[in-house]
Amino acid sequence: MLVVRRLLGILFSVIAVVALVVLAVLASQRLSVRPRTDDAFLQADLVHMAPDVSGRIVILAVHDNELVHAGELLFEIDPEPYRLRVAQAAAEVRGLEGKLGVTSDQVASQTSKAQAANTGIGTAKAQLDLASSTLARLQPLLARGFVTAQQVDQARTARKSAQLSLEQARQQAEEARKGISSIKPAEQDLAAAQASLSLAERDLRLTAVRAPCDGRITGLDIAAGEFADAGKPLFTIIDTEHWWAVGNFRETDMSGLQPGQHALVYVLAAPGAALAGTVESLGWGVSPDEGAQFEGLPRVPRSLNWVRIAQRFPVRVRLDTPPANLMRIGASAAIVIER
Known part of the structure; x- marks a missing residue:
């Protein structure tokens, strides 16, 4: 009877070991799949919401943890100084426009005078x-007595x-030509003033800061x-329109992973979903290595520093x-890749 019990004990032990081995193999195969x-x-x-212009906040339209939608007003900078800058820039533009008009009239008058001077030439x-032709006609007639010397002298004087x-x-024509002014300097001054006005108007618009996306x-x-x-x-602002789960997978699993694969994500707050x-x-x-400095690379520490274990690499899964009620940045999750 004792021998039978020992045999049964050995049999049960062997069965248990075989079952554990089978379960380990099945688990390994499942993990590989x-x-x-x-x-x-x-x-x-x-x-990170930062204003494009500096100033005192006169309106703060949101609260911490509030859900906002794209285009909604978040806060407003005091617009009064920027309105005054717009008015100042607009006045400068108007003044230069008037100056350009006066300069244009002056150039037109100077051009007209130059044209008149050319006509005088x-x-x-x-x-x-005519005077040269008259003199050439009278000189041969003087020797023959048909004209007097006085007439020839008058023709020569003419x-x-x-x-x-x-x-x-x-x-006079050369002086008139040189006296024609250019409107290019006035045009350049006006263009610079118009650019300053556009910048001032832009700064005024940017005193009202709006949400760039739906978020919290x-x-x-x-x-x-x-x-x-x-x-x-x-x-x-947390962009609530798009969410990802980032999981660190062992390097032995990376060879079978590729973008486009279906994945299931389980959030710790609701593990059944x-x-x-x-x-x-x-x-x-x-x-x-934890002690190495590699700028721009994520750091994934190894939990067992006395045993050489497989490195892990981050995999980004888009949900x-x-x-919305489960989505929080940094919330714990588990990822299963469906091959």
């Missing part, structure tokens, strides 16, 4: 040609006078009356239609 990790968390894009040349008139007309306010600890510096974030997702990207580098 459906890789999974419990080292995962939820992630969403963040928008033509008239003087015609008079010189030609000399016509030559002087032509020279004066040419000088977080990290808000200011009130109306706070002075806001341009480019300095005041709070953060499987959230559908799609593998979006695979991590291609982590810091190989298809995540329930």
